[in-house]
Amino acid sequence: MSQTRATGGAFRVGTALGIPIRIHFTFFLLLLWFGMASASTGEGFLTGVVFILLLFGCVVLHELGHAAMAKRFGVETREIVLYPIGGVARLDRIPSGKAELLIALAGPLVNLVLAGMLVAWLVVRQVQISFSPQDLLAGDAPVVWQLLTANLTLFFFNLVPAFPMDGGRILRAILSMYAGQEKATRIAARVGQGFALLFAIWAVVPPMKPVFLLIAFFVFVGAGQEAAYERSRSAVAGLTARSAMITRYETIAPQEPLGRAAELLLASHQQDFPVVDAWGRVAGLLHRGALLAALATPNGRERAVLEVMDREPQTVSADMPLEAVLRHLQSRPLQPILVIGQETGESGLIGMITLENLGELIQISQASKPA
Numbered sequence: 001m002s003q004t005r006a007t008g009g010a011f012r013v014g015t016a017l018g019i020p021i022r023i024h025f026t027f028f029l030l031l032l033w034f035g036m037a038s039a040s041t042g043e044g045f046l047t048g049v050v051f052i053l054l055l056f057g058c059v060v061l062h063e064l065g066h067a068a069m070a071k072r073f074g075v076e077t078r079e080i081v082l083y084p085i086g087g088v089a090r091l092d093r094i095p096s097g098k099a100e101l102l103i104a105l106a107g108p109l110v111n112l113v114l115a116g117m118l119v120a121w122l123v124v125r126q127v128q129i130s131f132s133p134q135d136l137l138a139g140d141a142p143v144v145w146q147l148l149t150a151n152l153t154l155f156f157f158n159l160v161p162a163f164p165m166d167g168g169r170i171l172r173a174i175l176s177m178y179a180g181q182e183k184a185t186r187i188a189a190r191v192g193q194g195f196a197l198l199f200a201i202w203a204v205v206p207p208m209k210p211v212f213l214l215i216a217f218f219v220f221v222g223a224g225q226e227a228a229y230e231r232s233r234s235a236v237a238g239l240t241a242r243s244a245m246i247t248r249y250e251t252i253a254p255q256e257p258l259g260r261a262a263e264l265l266l267a268s269h270q271q272d273f274p275v276v277d278a279w280g281r282v283a284g285l286l287h288r289g290a291l292l293a294a295l296a297t298p299n300g301r302e303r304a305v306l307e308v309m310d311r312e313p314q315t316v317s318a319d320m321p322l323e324a325v326l327r328h329l330q331s332r333p334l335q336p337i338l339v340i341g342q343e344t345g346e347s348g349l350i351g352m353i354t355l356e357n358l359g360e361l362i363q364i365s366q367a368s369k370p371a
Contacts, residue, residue, distance in 0.1 A: 273285070
């Protein structure tokens with residue numbers, strides 16, 4: 001799968017092709033559950049854990065397939081995140097039309113190639129090919145059998161036309177060639193939520209299948225999020241950072257005491273304060289959380305702002321497309337973006353953008369559209 005939104009609750013475990021690989025904390029719950037399930041069936045705890053690690057290695061290769069194809073279209077991949085239900089490649093942006101179609105297809109095709117390689121290995125080993133449950137857990141290559149079945153399952157399952165799976169993006173890409181991106185997303189999202197309903201119904205048909213309830217929830221929410229993101233992207237199309245920036249705000253100097261920042265916090269609704277030096281250059285950003293934490297220390301009010309400020313705030317130029325600004329904000333949603341203007345010099349601050357005021361602009365833009 002490929003997305004543009006931010007990741008929480010994940011930590012870095014390595015790098016592949018220069019792309020950070022992160023694992024969501026819930027992944028370890030899956031490892032524990034699968035290991036225990038394998039032990040209860042007689043396979044052994046270690047065998048179950050080894051299989052799930054190999055399977056997620058295949059998932060990483062799947063996501064790298066997305067990343068490699070995206071790079072051909074000039075789209076960078078920020079990270080790959082592993083969840084219990086699969087992986088997600090976080091792209092800087094999702095292109096439309098043919099580019100999105102090929103990027104979405106690349107991942108499942110990796111699983112098909114891996115399945116072909118595993119079949120070739122079984123043929124060379126002269127292992128009789130069968131997909132019965134008994135054969136999957138018996139013979140001299142049970143893990144290979146399971147990996148073959150898993151890769152074929154990943155291939156076909158990811159082609160289901162439901163966001164946020166690859167099939168949903170494939171459907172959207174095809175529809176966008178005839179109906180436009182926003183309408184195509186709306187249709188694909190509805191189709192995805194229809195599949196989510198089918199998964200939920202199937203899950204409660206005896207015997208209960210809890211994993212399908214999880215998939216149904218994942219697909220339903222993912223489809224809704226994709227539709228919401230596309231509405232936001234469409235609303236800001238053609239606008240620049242200058243259109244959304246706040247122009248009335250307080251700044252503070254690096255040498256000023258935190259007591260001064262506390263006074264500004266109390267006197268306004270502003271939560272974060274750009275730190276600007278005597279030459280008007282951006283030196284950093286003082287966050288509310290960092291300010292409150294520093295005030296709780298001995299002599300906190302007398303400490304200088306530069307001691308606790310963020311020295312690497314997000315900055316954009318005033319003419320940056322607002323769609324790109326939206327992606328920046330979603331990657332670090334709790335931090336505002338500082339807008340730099342050409343007319344005031346390379347480092348001159350002319351405004352700031354928060355997720356809240358960008359949301360207001362989106363609502364105004366949507367409300368202003370003709371029905």
